[in-house]
Amino acid sequence: MKILIVGGAGYIGSHTLRQFLKTSHELCVLDNLSKGSKIALEDLSKIRKFEFFERDLSDFKAIKELFKTQKFDAVVHFAASIEVFESMQNPLKYYMNNTANTTNLIQTCIETGVNKFIFSSTAATYGEPKTPVVSETSPLMPINPYGKSKLMSEEVLRDASMAYPEFKHCILRYFNVAGACMDYQLGQRYPKATLLIKVAAECAAGKRDKLFIFGEDYETKDGTCIRDFIHVDDISSAHLAALEYLENNPSCVFNVGYGHGFSVKEVIKAMKKVSGVDFKVESAPRRAGDPGVLISDASKIRSLTSWKPKFDDLELICKSAFEWEKQC
Numbered sequence: 410m411k412i413l414i415v416g417g418a419g420y421i422g423s424h425t426l427r428q429f430l431k432t433s434h435e436l437c438v439l440d441n442l443s444k445g446s447k448i449a450l451e452d453l454s455k456i457r458k459f460e461f462f463e464r465d466l467s468d469f470k471a472i473k474e475l476f477k478t479q480k481f482d483a484v485v486h487f488a489a490s491i492e493v494f495e496s497m498q499n500p501l502k503y504y505m506n507n508t509a510n511t512t513n514l515i516q517t518c519i520e521t522g523v524n525k526f527i528f529s530s531t532a533a534t535y536g537e538p539k540t541p542v543v544s545e546t547s548p549l550m551p552i553n554p555y556g557k558s559k560l561m562s563e564e565v566l567r568d569a570s571m572a573y574p575e576f577k578h579c580i581l582r583y584f585n586v587a588g589a590c591m592d593y594q595l596g597q598r599y600p601k602a603t604l605l606i607k608v609a610a611e612c613a614a615g616k617r618d619k620l621f622i623f624g625e626d627y628e629t630k631d632g633t634c635i636r637d638f639i640h641v642d643d644i645s646s647a648h649l650a651a652l653e654y655l656e657n658n659p660s661c662v663f664n665v666g667y668g669h670g671f672s673v674k675e676v677i678k679a680m681k682k683v684s685g686v687d688f689k690v691e692s693a694p695r696r697a698g699d700p701g702v703l704i705s706d707a708s709k710i711r712s713l714t715s716w717k718p719k720f721d722d723l724e725l726i727c728k729s730a731f732e733w734e735k736q737c
Contacts (some may be wrong), residue, residue, distance in 0.1 A: 410525075411435040412652075414479045415514065416488030417468070418445025420647035421586055424454065425485065427595060432455045432536035432649070437479065440488065441465040441667045446598040451597070457513050466510035469517075476521040482690035483525035484518055485648055486511065492603055493533065493555050493698045500554035519573050523701070524580040525655050526566065527648055532637075534560045534582060537700040541635070542671070544706040545582070551667050551696030563662070570660045577660045579651040584637035585725065586644050587728040596733030597641075605639065605676055610730035612714035613684035613708040620688060625696035627702075632674035635702045636664040640729070650716035661713070666705025667721045676723065683728040704711045705720050 413431065416422040417438035423446065429436055436459040438450065447724045450461055464471050466488055490496070496503045509629030511528075518526055535543045550689030551557045566578045587606035591681045597607050625632040647665045654661065671679075680686055710716050720726065 411437070411480065411637065412483045412485060413437045413439055413479070415439045415484060415486045416445065416529075418442060418447065418450050419487055421505070421583075421641060421644055422487040422598050423449040424590065424595060424641045425487070425648045426459070427453055427456065427590070428642070430459070430466045430496045430647055433441070436460075437462065437481070437498050438466050439475070442663050444599055445683060449595060449598060457484060466514060467505070469513050472513065473517050473520070475543045476517050476523065480521070483527070483652060485527040485652070486514060487529045489559070491555065493553050494696045496553050496555035496558070496601070503554045504561075507555070508565075511562040513634050515565055515569050519569060519576050524575050524577060526576070526651065527651050527655075528562065528578060528580045530559050530580050530581050530582045530662075530707065531690050532557060532584045532666070532703050535703065535718070536561065538703065540670070542704045542706050543664070543700040545664055545709055552700065555698070567660070569645035577655050579655055579660065581647055581660040582662065582664050582666070583644060584639055584703065587642050588608040588640045588642070588729040590594055591720070591729055593729065594733045595737060596730070596737055598673055598737065605636075605673060606618060606680070606727060606730050609680040609688075610668045610678060610684075610727070610734040612688035613680055613686040614734040616734065618689065620677065620690050621693040622677075622690060623693050623699065625692055626695070629672055629701055631674045634699060635670040635672045635704065637668065637670045638676070638706045638726060639666050639718070639725060640726050643718040643720050646718075647710065647716050648712070650714040654714045657689035658713070663714070664705040665710060666707045668705055668707050668717065670702065670704040671723055678726045679723050680731065683724050684731045
């Protein structure tokens with residue numbers, strides 16, 4: 410197939426591109442480089458060639474022209490604004506970028522005969538769940554504009570597939586993605602990152618002065634938030650599995666996580682252990698929009714697809730992030 414990876418210069422997009430480059434598919438990347446890395450694309454082009462289009466999804470006319478000329482078979486869509494706290498402060502940015510631009514992308518796919526769509530969604534669609542572990546059938550009640558904007562795009566996908574049966578989609582709800590490739594040749598270059606393991610790795614590598622714990626009064630075992638942390642290569646391989654699944658199966662939604670969680674303090678302890686660095690940690694008030702506990706029931710993707718995670722180990726994830734941070 411000829412596959413377009415939208416947001417393929419970003420953190421998860423570039424790792425997924427790396428996995429797709431090991432297949433026989435013809436690959437193209439679309440990215441506006443606002444958060445993505447041109448360096449990552451240059452490094453990945455050494456594996457084998459792919460075509461890169463520097464475009465912004467908000468330029469609807471340019472996107473439609475690209476699709477008309479390129480004749481893609483499938484789209485893997487990563488491009489989005491992803492910071493929960495920012496979404497509380499600037500919600501319109503999230504609805505325009507995550508929902509309006511995605512809706513236009515879906516419409517363009519349907520108009521140009523692209524019938525397979527893999528969508529990068531989020532566990533933030535579940536909001537503050539009543540149970541610590543959530544399945545794909547758990548209530549969807551996002552508590553921030555980031556989660557709401559992603560859920561709206563999910564609804565657009567579902568309605569589009571109902572109206573156009575030949576258009577099939579797979580929604581992947583991520584939990585907390587972290588780490589770097591195990592050969593440390595590719596990692597997270599996202600500027601001013603807010604993800605916990607990335608920030609902890611930067612502190613351990615001497616790139617930040619301190620790490621803040623945002624809230625120590627949650628109803629958890631140590632008062633800090635608990636999350637289901639998953640290695641970026643395991644998230645990436647889920648996209649290949651999802652695309653294979655769509656060949657002979659209907660549209661579907663999958664949680665992608667490990668099914669167990671770690672607290673913020675446990676992550677800090679693990680990073681200090683693998684790095685050997687006792688970096689500075691300070692307490693700070695809670696951030697708006699952060700649920701206390703969010704853990705996946707990812708049994709569905711394991712049972713219906715070929716996906717088999719390989720890196721379910723917190724210390725391994727932390728070590729890969731730290732080793733990458735030391736050299737990048």
